[in-house]
Amino acid sequence: MKALLFVAGLxxxxxxxxxxxxxSFDINKMVETVKNVGKAxxxxxxxxxxxxxxxxxxxxLGAAPLVADARMQRYVxxxxxxxxxxxxxxxxxxxxxxxxxxxxxxxxxxxxxxxxTRGLLERMRNEAELAGVLGHEIVHVLRKHHLKAIQKGxxxxxxxxxxxxxxxxxxxxxxxxxxxxxxxxxxxxxxKGDELEADRLGIVIAARGGYDAYGLPSVLQTLQAIxxxxxxxxxxxKTHPAPxxxxxxxxxxxxxxxDTYSAQPQLADRFLRQIKx
Amino acid sequence: MKFLAILLILPAIxxxxxxxxxxxxxxxxxxxxxxxxxxxxxxxxxxxVLERKSGWMRVKSVSGDGWVRMLALxxxxxTAAKPGASGLSQMFNVARTGTSGTQVTTGVRGLDAEQIANxxxxxxxxxxxxxxxxxxxxxAGFATQGKLSATAVDYPK
Numbered sequence: 001m002k003a004l005l006f007v008a009g010l011x012x013x014x015x016x017x018x019x020x021x022x023x024s025f026d027i028n029k030m031v032e033t034v035k036n037v038g039k040a041x042x043x044x045x046x047x048x049x050x051x052x053x054x055x056x057x058x059x060x061l062g063a064a065p066l067v068a069d070a071r072m073q074r075y076v077x078x079x080x081x082x083x084x085x086x087x088x089x090x091x092x093x094x095x096x097x098x099x100x101x102x103x104x105x106x107x108x109x110x111x112x113x114x115x116x117t118r119g120l121l122e123r124m125r126n127e128a129e130l131a132g133v134l135g136h137e138i139v140h141v142l143r144k145h146h147l148k149a150i151q152k153g154x155x156x157x158x159x160x161x162x163x164x165x166x167x168x169x170x171x172x173x174x175x176x177x178x179x180x181x182x183x184x185x186x187x188x189x190x191x192k193g194d195e196l197e198a199d200r201l202g203i204v205i206a207a208r209g210g211y212d213a214y215g216l217p218s219v220l221q222t223l224q225a226i227x228x229x230x231x232x233x234x235x236x237x238k239t240h241p242a243p244x245x246x247x248x249x250x251x252x253x254x255x256x257x258x259d260t261y262s263a264q265p266q267l268a269d270r271f272l273r274q275i276k277x
Numbered sequence: 278m279k280f281l282a283i284l285l286i287l288p289a290i291x292x293x294x295x296x297x298x299x300x301x302x303x304x305x306x307x308x309x310x311x312x313x314x315x316x317x318x319x320x321x322x323x324x325x326v327l328e329r330k331s332g333w334m335r336v337k338s339v340s341g342d343g344w345v346r347m348l349a350l351x352x353x354x355x356t357a358a359k360p361g362a363s364g365l366s367q368m369f370n371v372a373r374t375g376t377s378g379t380q381v382t383t384g385v386r387g388l389d390a391e392q393i394a395n396x397x398x399x400x401x402x403x404x405x406x407x408x409x410x411x412x413x414x415x416x417a418g419f420a421t422q423g424k425l426s427a428t429a430v431d432y433p434k
Contacts, residue, residue, distance in 0.1 A: 054403065055398070057403060057406065058398040058399055058400055058402075058403040059396045059397065059398050059399075060393070060396060061398075061399040061402035061403055061406065062386070062396040062397045062398055062399040062402075063386055063387065063388055063392050063393050063396035064386055064387065064388050065386070065399065065402045066402055066405055066406060066409075070409065073409040074409055074411065077409050077410055077411040077416075078411050078415065078416050078419035079419075080411075081410070081411040081412070081413065081415070081416035082416040082417065082419060082420045082425070085413050085416060085417070085427075086427055090413070093410070094410065095406055095407060095409070095410040096409075096410075097406045097409070099388065101387065101388045103387070103388040103389070105388060113406070117388065125329075127423070183393060183394070183396055184393065184394040186393050187389075187390035187391070187393040187394045188390075200432075200433055201432055201433075204430050204431070204432050204433070207428060207430045208427060208428055208429070208430045209420070209425060209427065209428075210420065210425035210426045210427060210428055211425065212331050214331045214332045214347065217332070217347060217348060218329070218347070221347065221350075221351070221352055222352075224351060224352060224353070225294075225351075225352035225353050231389075234389070235388065235389060235390055235393075238390070244351060247348060247351075250348065251348035251349075253433060254433065255348070257430065257433065258332055258348075259310075259332065261428070261430065262331040262332045263331070264425075264428075265423065265424060265425060266331070267423050267425075270423055
């Protein structure tokens with residue numbers, strides 16, 4: 001029986017072994033491999049989601065560091081943390097960072113890390129606009145848009161049980177591959193449906209936080225007016241539906257919510273005091 | 278006197294941004310849907326944005342000044358703001374000028390596609406990020422200072 005399992009395990013594990021060059025053969029590992037093949041679509045639990053997110057966040061910070069302005073960083077954290085508290089995942093380790101880059105973009109990392117670039121922040125007019133963008137990114141975390149895309153992509157590009165190896169061994173080569181894949185996803189973008197959902201629900205989250213619901217549409221209108229030739233916005237345009245299309249989708253589905261919560265504060269003064277231009 | 282009047286409207290001119298009406302809409306006296314209608318604006322009407330107020334924009338048009346729903350406008354001139362077409366042309370432009378053919382020097386930081394794909398971990402910055410995080414109570418105090426109050430709003434169906 002044991003011998004039979006070993007043979008079956010060897011067959012299943014061969015690809016993974018070859019790819020990751022595991023030096024020692026271990027009968028227990030083989031048996032586990034056979035078991036894992038049966039549950040390849042295993043859900044990633046919350047601690048794993050948070051751990052993957054930290055590794056991906058570290059890489060994004062390798063692409064662009066934080067703006068060296070503690071006051072600005074704390075301000076954005078206050079806005080973001082307040083909004084996150086209005087959602088169905090209020091107790092994730094939420095953290096928000098302004099990346100020191102002139103590019104116009106924002107990123108949501110699994111587990112509750114949100115980045116926004118200095119270039120995008122500088123194009124905003126008030127706190128309600130910031131809340132709209134952070135609300136959009138928070139939705140990506142709530143609905144696990146990136147996590148699901150990472151999982152889906154990893155399962156087709158990492159062989160056999162490499163996914164569970166990557167989750168178990170946080171210092172191993174499979175983990176490195178998973179995180180590299182997860183980071184690279186930010187250069188390719190999500191499904192259009194995920195982005196449009198994040199727009200709709202992001203508006204709701206900003207309104208729940210007490211902000212003018214038109215913050216996000218205002219930012220989209222600003223983006224729409226930026227030339228597509230401007231290299232600062234090239235990646236944002238490549239990875240998102242065109243701003244005009246996003247505005248059309250919002251006006252079709254969200255007009256009642258937008259109008260109901262349009263008289264809430266925008267807090268332009270507080271925003272401009274914190275974000276020195 | 279005329280000179281003074283010109284001086285007074287100068288700031289408004291400085292703010293003016295060209296925009297285009299993307300679907301037929303009413304030019305309103307005030308930023309509210311129940312306000313009096315000044316004129317009906319046809320699709321593709323060129324206007325100038327003078328002021329913003331939440332979901333409304335005060336514009337100058339050939340039919341007079343007034344307020345238009347923000348979502349009925351696209352910033353930019355007529356050719357830039359054709360509904361539907363803008364997204365497509367933007368996509369083509371991005372595809373043409375995209376960064377995929379660009380040579381990337383190893384070690385250069387930045388948020389272009391290749392730079393993200395090749396980024397290496399930065400644990401020192403990650404530690405800073407964690408240090409700046411706010412707790413729920415601090416965030417609630419910050420909201421109170423800004424006179425923000427939490428409101429129950431359902432997600433759309």
